[in-house]
Amino acid sequence: MLVKRNLSPLRVVGYVWRPTLYAAAVSVAVLALRLARPDDRWYRLPFAPIGTLAAALAIVVAFRANASYQRWAEARTLWQGITNNSRILARQVIAATGDAITAGKGGPPPDVLAFQREVVLRVVAFARVLRAELRGTETTEGLDRFLAPAELKRIEAAENGSNMLLTDIGIMIKAGVRAERIGQFDPIVLEPNLAALNNWAGGAEKIKTTPIPRQYSFFSRAFIATLTTLLPFGLVGQLDGVLLWWLVPLSTMTSALFILLERTSEVNDQPFANAVTDIPMTAICRTIERDLREMLGDTSLPARPVPVDGYLW
Known part of the structure; x- marks a missing residue:
C-alpha cells in the first residue's frame, strides 16, 4: 500500500x-x-466534437476509477473484519479456557494452556495462509512457528488451506468442550466469530476471482x-x-x-496482486500475530509493521 x-x-x-x-x-x-x-x-478537425468526446470520456473514466476504488476499499474492509474477529475469537477462547482452569476442569492447567495456545495460534496461521493464497505466494512460509511439521504438509497440500485451518479450529473447539477445557455453552459465542472469519475470507476470494466487468x-x-x-x-x-x-x-x-x-x-482493480498498491496484508497479519500472542502472554513479539520507502506491505 x-x-x-x-x-x-x-x-x-x-x-x-x-x-x-x-x-x-x-x-x-x-x-x-x-x-x-x-x-x-x-x-484540421473541428475541436467541438473532440471536446465533447473528452468530456464524456472524463465521466466514464471517473466512474471506472470510483468502481475500482470501491473494490480496493472493500478488500481493506474485509481484512479489517478478519483482524477484528481474530481478536474477538482469541479473547473468547482465552476467557473460556481461563474459566476452566479456575474451575479445576479440563485436566492439569499446563494442558489447558497448551490447548488455548494451539487454538489461538491457528487463528494467526489462518490469516497468514489466506494472505498467501490471495497473493499466490508460498502458502506455508513462516508457519513452522505455529503448526507442527505434519500439519504444515497437510495445509500445503490442501486446495484451500485457510478453510482447512478454520475447520481444524472448529473441531478443536468441539474437542475442548468434551474435555471440559471449554464450557459446553461457549461454542454458542465462539462459532459466530469462526463463521465470520469464513465470511470475510469468502469475500476476499470473491474479489480475487471476480474482476470488474x-x-x-x-x-x-x-x-x-x-x-x-x-x-x-x-x-x-x-x-x-x-x-x-x-x-x-x-x-x-x-x-x-x-x-x-x-x-x-x-x-x-487488483488489491491482492502482490504489488506496491496492494492491501497491506503482510502488515495486517503481523498486527494480528502481535495482538494475539500478546493476549497469550508472550513478551517477545515481532516488530511493529512500519512503511519501507513509503510502502507498507
Whole structure:
C-alpha cells in the first residue's frame, strides 16, 4: 500500500509510457504535417466534437476509477473484519479456557494452556495462509512457528488451506468442550466469530476471482486511444504562430492524464496482486500475530509493521 504523499516519477512513467509515447508520436506527426502543409485544411478537425468526446470520456473514466476504488476499499474492509474477529475469537477462547482452569476442569492447567495456545495460534496461521493464497505466494512460509511439521504438509497440500485451518479450529473447539477445557455453552459465542472469519475470507476470494466487468476496461482503453489519436488534429486548428509549438506538450499531457487515470483504475482493480498498491496484508497479519500472542502472554513479539520507502506491505 502506498503511504507516501509523493510518488516516484520514474515509477509513474513505468505505468503509462507506452500509450503516452503513442500520444506524443501522433502529436509530433500532426505538427510535422502542419509545418510541411500549412495551407491544407483536410487534417484540421473541428475541436467541438473532440471536446465533447473528452468530456464524456472524463465521466466514464471517473466512474471506472470510483468502481475500482470501491473494490480496493472493500478488500481493506474485509481484512479489517478478519483482524477484528481474530481478536474477538482469541479473547473468547482465552476467557473460556481461563474459566476452566479456575474451575479445576479440563485436566492439569499446563494442558489447558497448551490447548488455548494451539487454538489461538491457528487463528494467526489462518490469516497468514489466506494472505498467501490471495497473493499466490508460498502458502506455508513462516508457519513452522505455529503448526507442527505434519500439519504444515497437510495445509500445503490442501486446495484451500485457510478453510482447512478454520475447520481444524472448529473441531478443536468441539474437542475442548468434551474435555471440559471449554464450557459446553461457549461454542454458542465462539462459532459466530469462526463463521465470520469464513465470511470475510469468502469475500476476499470473491474479489480475487471476480474482476470488474471487462467491458469497462476495454471501452475505457478504446475511447482513450481514440481521443489520443484525434486530439492533435483538433488542436492543430486552434493554435497558430508561436502557440503552434504547444501542440505536442498540450496534446501529450492531456492524453497522459486520461491514460494515468485509466491505469490507476486498472491497478486498483487488483488489491491482492502482490504489488506496491496492494492491501497491506503482510502488515495486517503481523498486527494480528502481535495482538494475539500478546493476549497469550508472550513478551517477545515481532516488530511493529512500519512503511519501507513509503510502502507498507
